[in-house]
Amino acid sequence: AQTVTQSQPEMSVQEAETVTLSCTYDTSESDYYLFWYKQPPSRQMILVIRQEAYKQQNATENRFSVNFQKAAKSFSLKISDSQLGDAAMYFCAYRSGWYSGGGADGLTFGKGTHLIIQP
Amino acid sequence: DAGVIQSPRHEVTEMGQEVTLRCKLISGHNSLFWYRQTMMRGLELLIYFNNNVPIDDSGMPEDRFSAKMPNASFSTLKIQPSEPRDSAVYFCASSLTGNQPQHFGDGTRLSIL
Numbered sequence: 479a480q481t482v483t484q485s486q487p488e489m490s491v492q493e494a495e496t497v498t499l500s501c502t503y504d505t506s507e508s509d510y511y512l513f514w515y516k517q518p519p520s521r522q523m524i525l526v527i528r529q530e531a532y533k534q535q536n537a538t539e540n541r542f543s544v545n546f547q548k549a550a551k552s553f554s555l556k557i558s559d560s561q562l563g564d565a566a567m568y569f570c571a572y573r574s575g576w577y578s579g580g581g582a583d584g585l586t587f588g589k590g591t592h593l594i595i596q597p
Numbered sequence: 598d599a600g601v602i603q604s605p606r607h608e609v610t611e612m613g614q615e616v617t618l619r620c621k622l623i624s625g626h627n628s629l630f631w632y633r634q635t636m637m638r639g640l641e642l643l644i645y646f647n648n649n650v651p652i653d654d655s656g657m658p659e660d661r662f663s664a665k666m667p668n669a670s671f672s673t674l675k676i677q678p679s680e681p682r683d684s685a686v687y688f689c690a691s692s693l694t695g696n697q698p699q700h701f702g703d704g705t706r707l708s709i710l
Contacts, residue, residue: 513698521686523701530696569640575696582628582692584642584653585699 480505480572484588491560492596498545499555499591501570509575512546512553513585518566526568529553531575557593565595599623603689603702611710615677618705620689622670629672630699631664632688640688646672679709 481504491497503512514526529537529546536544541561545554557564567590574583602621610616622629630645644654649666657664661680666672676683686706690699 511696515701521704521706523688523690523704525698525700528698582645582647582694582697582699584630584645584656585632585640586642587640589639 480507480510480574480586482570482572482586482588484568484570484591486591487589488592488594490594490596491557493560493562495560496556496558497560497593499557499568499570499593501553501555501588503551503553503570503572505551505572505574507574507576511573511575512544513571513573514542514544514555515569515571515587516564516566517569517590523569527555560595562595562597565593567592601689601691601700601702603687603705605705606703607706607708609708609710610679612680613678614709615675616679616683616707616709618674618687618689618707620672620674620691620702622672622691623693623700624670626691626693626700627669628692628694628699629666630690630692631672631674632690634686634688634704635684643674681709683707684709 483502510531512529516524516526527539541558543556569590570588571585604619628647631643634640643656644664664674686704688704690701692699
């Protein structure tokens, strides 16, 4: 079974600064996907960024980027120019690349990192 | 386009009662997932369907839990009888094809007294 570990229960950063959230995972598969989801106090689950394991290039979405180290099984999220609206729980998630019954596989989540933005 | 729609948003009921949570998928999506979020265990996959067929229900905690897809756009998660330890936020998510990301509903906060 796959596991996802987020070792930082809470992180704090000054507004406009850069912060990096850590995530490691364990799998024996070679084909998989990794995601970062944001959960603000409203409890919505918002997709921030995704990475396909077969792609060497790190994904970026505006101020959000990842450092994907496949051999080390590491998938960190960097948030540049932090904004007050970035305050939330951030979850790292893994999904197998194997498709069951013509559809998709479920997500395995880490325990989350609570990100605090200091004004 | 409408996202994944869950109802009710909040549910408070007494132990022993039957609880039914509802989920409407995004039109055209063919995969449906139910997750549960608690402080102790975080986000856990309960069950998922592909093309209306249950694929993996190993995350369903007990026989008191059941999930169905009566049609391609709708799903229910039922707990009967409910217990206080079932209190959690229950999320439904859907996706289009195997390599597309999952879109989550706003969740149902369930409190069993």
